[in-house]
Amino acid sequence: MAKAKATVHGAISLVNAIANQKGATLGIALKVEATVETSYGKGITIRSKNKSLSTRLIHKTIEKIVSKKDLEQNKITITLNSEIPTGYGLKSSSAISSAVALACAKIFKSKFTDQQILLAGVDASIESKVSITGAFDDACSCYYGGFNVTDNSKKKRIHFEKGPSNLVVVIFIPKNRKRGNLKSLKALSAVFEKAWELARKTNYWEAMIINGLATASILNSDPKIITSLIEKGALGASVSGNGPAVAAITKKENEVDIKKVFSTLEGNVIVSKVSNIKAEVHEL
Numbered sequence: 410m411a412k413a414k415a416t417v418h419g420a421i422s423l424v425n426a427i428a429n430q431k432g433a434t435l436g437i438a439l440k441v442e443a444t445v446e447t448s449y450g451k452g453i454t455i456r457s458k459n460k461s462l463s464t465r466l467i468h469k470t471i472e473k474i475v476s477k478k479d480l481e482q483n484k485i486t487i488t489l490n491s492e493i494p495t496g497y498g499l500k501s502s503s504a505i506s507s508a509v510a511l512a513c514a515k516i517f518k519s520k521f522t523d524q525q526i527l528l529a530g531v532d533a534s535i536e537s538k539v540s541i542t543g544a545f546d547d548a549c550s551c552y553y554g555g556f557n558v559t560d561n562s563k564k565k566r567i568h569f570e571k572g573p574s575n576l577v578v579v580i581f582i583p584k585n586r587k588r589g590n591l592k593s594l595k596a597l598s599a600v601f602e603k604a605w606e607l608a609r610k611t612n613y614w615e616a617m618i619i620n621g622l623a624t625a626s627i628l629n630s631d632p633k634i635i636t637s638l639i640e641k642g643a644l645g646a647s648v649s650g651n652g653p654a655v656a657a658i659t660k661k662e663n664e665v666d667i668k669k670v671f672s673t674l675e676g677n678v679i680v681s682k683v684s685n686i687k688a689e690v691h692e693l
Contacts, residue, residue, distance in 0.1 A: 410447040410483070415511035415690040417441050419493040419681075420500040420550035421578060421649040421656040423617040424605045425624055427591055428598040430562040432546030433608035433616060435658075436554035436684040437578050439499065441491040443508035444693070447516060450484035457489040461496055462505070465537040470506045473529035474513040474521070485513075494582055494679075498650025502539045503547040506530030511690045526688075527552050528564065547650070554685040558608045568609055572683040576644070579667045581655045583676040588652050589628035597623050614645035614658065621647030621655075628652040634670065641666040658683075 419439040426432030453471060455464055467487060487509060493501040510529040514521040527548050534540040542561045549557035549566055558568040600623045608616035621635040630648050634655060638646035642663030649656045657667050671678050
């Protein structure tokens with residue numbers, strides 16, 4: 410039967426889309442690989458080391474791509490390998506759903522466009538309640554890489570360009586996974602609108618800092634961390650997504666100083682690069 414493997418990267422938030430359905434994101438090099446294999450029979454098997462993975466998300470994504478007839482006639486086995494920690498705002502769900510959609514499309518639906526594959530994951534995210542907005546902004550940076558400024562309500566990319574490949578992304582993964590009340594983000598919708606306008610005009614780091622201060626105050630992070638990171642040479646710093654991870658973008662020479670800011674806190678630090686790599690798939 411058939412076998413295909415897709416690779417999709419993660420992303421960080423520059424502007425949180427919950428308040429206004431308008432977001433901005435940047436691709437990072439942490440990746441997800443999904444291998445989809447078909448054999449005779451019926452049913453879907455998911456293999457993953459990740460225990461907190463939403464199997465509903467994967468089932469819904471497959472249903473968006475594979476016809477009922479094909480589902481009746483094929484046993485589908487999906488093997489996932491992910492470098493992206495789940496549930497920290499680093500877009501693992503968007504990356505996983507896009508990778509699964511892409512690998513399934515390679516086997517079953519050769520005519521699917523990038524946008525159709527992307528939207529399969531977005532719609533599956535909403536239906537499986539993994540995301541409130543469907544996270545179109547996240548999906549774009551995972552799928553295309555680089556900077557993506559989006560209007561999630563219209564499922565449109567408003568601006569996109571490659572990210573600077575000479576910068577590093579220092580990500581703090583706190584031990585405490587508590588997230589704040591997402592509904593409170595709407596109280597600052599005017600602030601997020603301003604941040605989004607800055608991102609649309611390519612003032613990405615300013616947008617990220619404003620977003621960082623606004624989200625940190627609501628999502629159980631200390632806004633002082635954002636300020637300290639900027640003082641130590643970060644170009645931009647923010648809670649990523651709905652947290653609790655905090656990401657700082659910096660030149661390589663400031664990496665050590667940035668890590669020091671996080672060293673007083675309980676958790677781990679991951680260093681990644683900016684990614685401009687589009688999602689890839691090939692048959693095995």
